Amino acid sequence: xxxxxxxxxxxxxxxxxxxxxxxxxxxxxxxxxxxxxxxxxxxxxxxxxxxxxxxxxxxxxxxxxxxxxxxxxxxxxxxxxxxxxxxxxxxxxxxxxxxxxxxxxxxxxxxxxxxxxxxxxxxxxxxxxxxxxxxxxxxxxxxxxxxxxxxxxxxxxxxxxxxxxxxxxxxxxxxxxxxxxxxxxxxxxxxxxxxxxxxxxxxxxxxxxxxxxxxxxxxxxxxxxxx
Numbered sequence: 600x601x602x603x604x605x606x607x608x609x610x611x612x613x614x615x616x617x618x619x620x621x622x623x624x625x626x627x628x629x630x631x632x633x634x635x636x637x638x639x640x641x642x643x644x645x646x647x648x649x650x651x652x653x654x655x656x657x658x659x660x661x662x663x664x665x666x667x668x669x670x671x672x673x674x675x676x677x678x679x680x681x682x683x684x685x686x687x688x689x690x691x692x693x694x695x696x697x698x699x700x701x702x703x704x705x706x707x708x709x710x711x712x713x714x715x716x717x718x719x720x721x722x723x724x725x726x727x728x729x730x731x732x733x734x735x736x737x738x739x740x741x742x743x744x745x746x747x748x749x750x751x752x753x754x755x756x757x758x759x760x761x762x763x764x765x766x767x768x769x770x771x772x773x774x775x776x777x778x779x780x781x782x783x784x785x786x787x788x789x790x791x792x793x794x795x796x797x798x799x800x801x802x803x804x805x806x807x808x809x810x811x812x813x814x815x816x817x818x819x820x821x822x823x824x825x826x
Contacts, residue, residue, distance in 0.1 A: 601793075601796040601797055602796050604764075604765070604798070605765045605798045605800075605801060606629060606631060606762060606765035606769075606798065606801050607629065607760040607761070607762055608629055608679075608713070608760055608761030608762040608769065609626070609627065609628050609629065609679040609716065609760060609761050610625075610626065610627050610716075610758060610759065610760035610761070611624075611625070611626050611677050611678070611679070611716050611717070611718045611728065611758070611759055611760070612624070612625040612626075612756050612757070612758040612759075612779060612781075612793075613625075613677070613718045613720055613726040613728060613748075613756055613757060614726075614751060614755055614756020614757060614779070614781040615724055615751040615752060615753050615754065615755060615756065615781060616753065616754070616781055616783075616784075616809060617753055617754040617781065617782045617783075617784070618753065618784075619753035619754075620811065620812060620813065621809045621810055621811055621812060621818075622720055622724040622726070622751075622809070622810040622812055623756055623781045623789065623807075623808070623809055623810075624668075624675055624677055624718070624720050624806075624807070624808045624810070625789065625790075625793060625805070625806065625807045625808070626667050626668060626677050626679075626805070626806045627793065627797060627802065627803075627804065627805040627806070628640075628649065628667075628679075628803045628804050629797065629798070629801040629802050629803055630801060630803050631801060633656065634656075634657065634658050634659055634663065635663055635803070636801075636803055636824075637651055637652050637653055637656050637657060637825075638650065638651060638652060638663060638664075638803055638804060638825075639652050639803075639804055639823040639825050640667070640804040640805075640806055640821045640823055642819075642821065643666065643669075645669050645670045645671075646666060646667070646668035646669040646670055646675075646676075646683075647666070647667055647668045647806055647821065648664075648665070648666045648667070649663060649664050649665060649666075649667065649804070650664070651664070652823075652825040662680065662706055662708060662713075665680050665681045665683065665684075666681075666683050666684065667679065667683060667806065668683070668806060668808075669683050669684070669687050671687045671690050671691055672690075672691075673721065673722035673815075674690065674719055674720065674721055674722070675719070675720040675808070675810070676690075676696075676717070676718070676719055676720075677717070677718040677719075677720070678715065678716065678717040678718070679713075679714075679715060679716050679717075679761060680706060680715050682699070682700065682703050682715050682717055683717075685699045685700070685702060685703055686699040686700065686717060686719065689702075696717070696719045696727060696729070697729070697745055700715075700717060700729055700731060700743065700745075701743065703715060703731060704731050704741040705731050705732050705733050705738070705741060705771075709738065710736065710768035711762075711768045711769040712732070712733040712736060712738050712771070713761055713762075713769070713771075714730050714731060714732035714733075714761050714771045714772060715730070715731040715732075716728070716729070716730050716731075716759050716760070716761060716772070717729045717730075717731075718759075720810070722812075722815070723812070724751055724812050725747075725748060725749050725750065725751065726747075726748050726751065726757075727745065727746065727747045727748070728745075728746045728748075728757060728759050728776050729743070729744060729745045729746065730743075730744050730759060730771075730772060731743050731744075732744075732771040732772070733771065735770075735771075736768065736770070736771075746775065746776055754780060754781055754782050755778060755779070755780065755781060756778075756779050756780075756781040757776035757777065757778060757779065758776055758777045758778075758779045759772060759776040759777070760772055785809060785818060786807045786808060786809040786818040786819060786820040787818075787820050789807050789809070789820075790805060790807040790820040790822055793805055793807065794822050802824060803823075803824055804821070804822065804823045804824065805820075805821070805822045806819070806820075806821050807819070807820045807821075808820075
């Protein structure tokens with residue numbers, strides 16, 4: 600799925616490990632411009648953030664510097680933008696992730712109008728994915744799609760990304776989240792598999808987390824092209 604796609608953009612994968620004992624979360628970023636490629640993932644107290652690898656080369660931090668992963672209570676939030684904070688804040692106030700995302704829309708980056716993709720992983724291993732996107736490139740209408748997976752099947756996950764094809768302008772992801780295999784035994788093996796499948800020129804950073812459903816222990820792997 601990824602090997603033949605030069606630029607899927609940013610992607611979120613949520614699922615269940617093959618042994619059924621761990622929840623799986625993954626997030627990657629890619630870049631075509633120097634500004635987008637000049638980034639790394641960095642651990643924070645509650646997740647990860649993007650940061651400029653070389654601060655002197657950062658020309659525009661908007662839309663590319665944010666917290667892709669944040670934990671609130673027993674929930675892990677994964678998104679491709681600052682809607683991570685919107686979801687966290689609304690959930691902390693007792694609202695649901697869908698309520699939070701109804702206050703947001705696609706990114707203000709014409710002519711692409713990049714979709715906002717988001718995921719929430721719950722402590723029981725169930726998960727939710729969503730995408731907010733323009734009407735086939737028309738910014739006059741915002742489309743919101745929500746997908747919920749109550750009883751994930753061992754060894755399976757669902758994957759959503761921002762761009763359908765590597766064109767100009769970049770067309771938004773189409774259809775439902777893709778069904779994918781989550782059969783790697785641990786976070787390192789899965790990260791290596793995902794990283795190898797991403798286009799060498801455009802891949803930037805990858806985060807993978809295997810969460811033990813019994814103990815809550817996290818096995819986190821981060822790979823940055825700029826070491």
